[in-house]
Each structure stands twice: as C-alpha cells, then as structure tokens.
Amino acid sequence: MTATALDVDGVTLTAGARHLVRDVSLTARPGETIGLVGPNGSGKSSLLRAVYRVLRPDAGQVRVDGGDAWALPVRQLARTVAAVVQDSAADFDLAVREVVAMGRTPHKRLLAGDTAEDAELIDSALLAVDAVHLADRPFDRLSGGERRRVLIARALAQQPTLLVLDEPTNHLDIRHQLSVLNTLRRLPATVLLALHDLNLAAYYCDRLYVLHAGEVTASGPPAEILTPKLLAEVYGVAAEVTTHPRTGAPQVTFLPEAPRS
C-alpha cells in the first residue's frame, strides 16, 4: 500500500497567456499536514483551486485517493474534499448554524431534512473551532475571525478526508490562529493549507512546499528546507533561522537589512 491521499502531478495552470503555476508536483500521505508557503502571487491560491476543483489544470493531474479529481462529479468529490476559500461573502442573514449545515449538502439527497446525526456533526464541528456560543448569531454580524472559524466548521461538517485551506489564519488574533491550527492538526484528515506565517507553518506542518513564481523551489520537513539562503532567494529578505529551544521547530527571525548576495 503506497496510498497517497493527494497526488498533484505536474500541474500547470494558466490565466490567458500568463502562467500561474508551472509543472508543480506535490504529494500528501493520509493524515499529513502539508503547508504551502511563498510570497504573494507565487501561485499558492491557484494551486489550491486546482485541488478543490475550481481551476482546471492545463496540464498534469490532481489525484485524490488515487482517482482523478477532475473526472469525478463535483458532488462526489465534495464528499471527500472540503475547502475553506479566501473569497467568502456574507449574505442574506443566515444563522451560523445554518452556514455550518451547508457542509452537509453533498451527503444529502434532495428534500432530505437534517437528521439527528447531521445535528450532532454540526455541533461537534462548532465545538472543534470553539464557536458553539455563536450558533444562533447571524453570520454576517460576526467579526472576521469568527467568520473564519465558522467556515472551518462548515468544512469539518462535510467530513472530508482531505481538507484544503487558503490562509485559514488570516484576520485571526493570535489565540485563535493557534486554536485553529491545533484543531487542524488534531484532525484525522489530510490537510493542505496555504500559510503566510513561516513560523506557524514550521511548527504545525509535517512538510512544506515553497512556491516561488509558480514553481516549487523547495519541499520537505520545515527544519530541512527553511534556510537563510532560501528565504533570501524566495522572499528577498535577510533572515536568521534557529531551532527554538522549547518547541524544537525552526524559528525564523527576519533581519532589517538587505540580503547579502
């Protein structure tokens, strides 16, 4: 058994004549937490879009549990892959609980009501993101951070084996950043997420893929790949990388001077 939960194989994505992502390959074993890091515009979101089936690859393949994600009906894929996307509008006065209930849709037949099992899954999803107290609040009155947590709960209610998240810690205060990432790491599901914060990525992810201008420049366990040389090359900044004495994770400190080349 060489099961890969996710196998992105030589994927190229274009918008018009412009390459968003060029020949990127990435794998995730079941239960792994994989981080995508890289500067703005490096292609992180585009790559995630190809995985959750919104942006069709011009070349290459995305395989989930061995099957071509783009060959499956959208609904069927949604039973195994859930996503928390960046652009999420708050609309039409839905209560938080109703937003989370949306996650049950791919598992429901038309006209089927919510069962006790659904209610339980919704409850535990809310519990996992520390949002039970928000259940009856209108979604569009929540703060940015609260919304983000609710959207993660919605993805959890989908019971995915692969969870894809685009900057899930954006707009969150540090306490909730940590709480969300802890939650994700406790999940049995495979997690693929784009992250801005290198230190959080280094601490929470099993492996990282560093994207730069649409290509993978480095990949592997954080401690092996996060080096001052790489950071200078990809981000154009000077940084010092140490091993944190308590967490054992690599710790990136940016230095306020131009990188020496």
Add this chain to the structure above:
Amino acid sequence: MSQAATGTSTERTVPPRKTTTPGAGRTRLAVTLVVLTALLMVSATAGLAIGSVQVPPGQVWGIVTHALGADWQQPDWSRARETIVVDVRAPRVLLGAVTGAGLAVIGTALQALVRNPLAEPYLLGVSSGASLGAVSVIVFGVTLFGPLSLSVAAFVGALGALLLVYATARTGGRITSSRLVLSGVAIAAVLTAVLDLLLLTTDRGNEARAVLAWTLGGLGGVNWGTLWLPSTALLLGVGVLMAQARNLNLLLAGEEAATTMGLDVARFRARLFVVLSLVTGVLVAAAGPIGFVGLMMPHIVRLFVGGDHRRVLPTAALGGAVFLIWADIAARTIAAPMEIPVGVLTALCGGPFFLWLMRRDARRGTDRGVA
C-alpha cells in the same frame, strides 16, 4: 447513549457538551406559516366579498362551499351573486394568489442565483422580455402553439432578457448591484420601447389599447378556463425550487465555496434560469408584468424566518399571495368604477421599498453583490 442515566458525578470531567438545537427556528417557521395561511384565507374571503356588489363574508363561504358541493347552508342568495363570486371574483382572486406566490418565489431564487439582494424579474427586465414576447404574438397573430402561443413566446422573451442582463452585468465572474440594476433597467427600457413601437405601428388599434392596459399588469379578464396554466406553472416552480433549496443556500456562500460543497454552479444556474423564465413567462402572459412583489416578499419574510431557502420559499409564496390579493382589491376599489392596473399599485409600494433596501445595504457598508 442516555445522558440522564450516565450523567453521574464521575463523568463530570467530560466537558458538558452544549448542544444547539434548530428547534427555535422550526417553531418560528411553523408560527409564520400558520399565521400566513390564516391571512391567506381571510384575504381570499375579502377578495370574494369586496367589490361593486358587497357580499357578506358568511355568505361568501356559503356560496363557495355550495359551489364545491357541500351544502351546509341553505342557499339564500341570488343567482347573480353566485355568478359574481364564483365566476367573476374567484378566478381573479386565485390568479392573484398564484401570481403573487409565483413572483415571490421567482424573486427569492433570482436573488440567490445572481447573488444580489436587488434582483427581481421586473427590475431585471425579465418581465419586459416576457411582455415583448407575448405582445409580438398578439400583434403578428402567431398561433404556432395554439392557445399556448402567448405563454411560449413570453417564456422565450423572458429567457432572452435574463441571459442578456446576466451577460452584460457580469464581468470577471462578478456582478455588482449597480451594474446588475443598471443593465436590467437599460434592457427593460429597450424592450419596452420596441414593445411600444410594435403597438403604435400595428393596424389593430383596438387590440393595441387592450394590450397597453395589460402591459401595466392586471388580473382582470381571467376565467376558470385559463387559470390552469399559471397554476401549473406555479406548482412546477415551487416544486423545483423547494427540491433545490439546499443548493440555493450553497450559492449564498459564494460560487467557489458552493463548488467545494458539491454544486456545479454553471449548470445549476443555467437550469434554474430556464425554469424561472418559464414560470415568469406564463405568469406575465396571464397577468401582465407586475413589479416588485418578487423584490419585497423575500426580504420581508427573511426578517421572520431567516435566510434558509427551505424556509424562505414557502413563506415568501404565502406572503406574495396575500399581498397581491390585497393589491388587487385596492386596484378594484380605490377609484371604482374605474380599475387601476395592479402593477401601478405594487410599484407604488415597491419603489420606496427598493430605495430603503438600497440605503440599508449601503449603511451596512457592503455592496453585497460584489464579493
């Protein structure tokens, strides 16, 4: 599994799981539905009772039950009264209910499909497209589909207008409120101009006047023989939309998010556009383009039952039925014996409502159609 039996002190270390129940919402929905159904009964009775000949409510019920074959009241009314209630007013009240309900559910679905709270068949020019289709049939005397020609043409016109507005308003996968409403208004203006041109240049002067009155929206001229078509369209529309209520909910989360939850957005939208145009076409063919019902009802009922389409659709339908029955009563009585087109009255209520809605969304600081 029994919490009560196992909830001893030794198990208190497990944090008590606070469950949230959807029960409260369900009660609200039930109350709202009961109240609206009662209102609908009262409104229908009023619609049958009020007019040039006033019929007492008790007698209305006597006549109605008599006509339905149940004689729990000795007939003590004239045949003329029976004719007025059963043959003149009843089809009209039913058409009002059917049209009001239909427009309300169409508005609800359109608002989700184009992801914009200001969407409505009349404002988006869909009703104008339907009118133009129907009027072309009348003016050119096309009878390709027999008695259904009018509705078929109205459907084609509605679908054409809807696709045109959608295509012009959408750029880069997004529709802003302003662009949607502006393209709707512009396209409606063009369609209406073409329609006026048709009417002015046609030789059939008498028909033109009748049609002109019809383009303002009105429930007169319906009889038992023609009522089945709009009723069937309404049942079809409500049936399809209720079956798709979960998917309509998904659209509220955004197109990308809806895809990740299993909805093929483009296909879904295309299919529902066809269904909505069909229902709009049939309703417009029967009652003329009546505006703003589809805008107001969804927003009003959302205040009571929230935004879940499984709740909004049935309540909006009932609300729309009640509203249009009363609008028609007003249309018949305000300037009696002259009749005001009911579309004029709905616009009178709906215009200010539209402005209020626009201001409210501006105050919330979100052009909610943007994202």
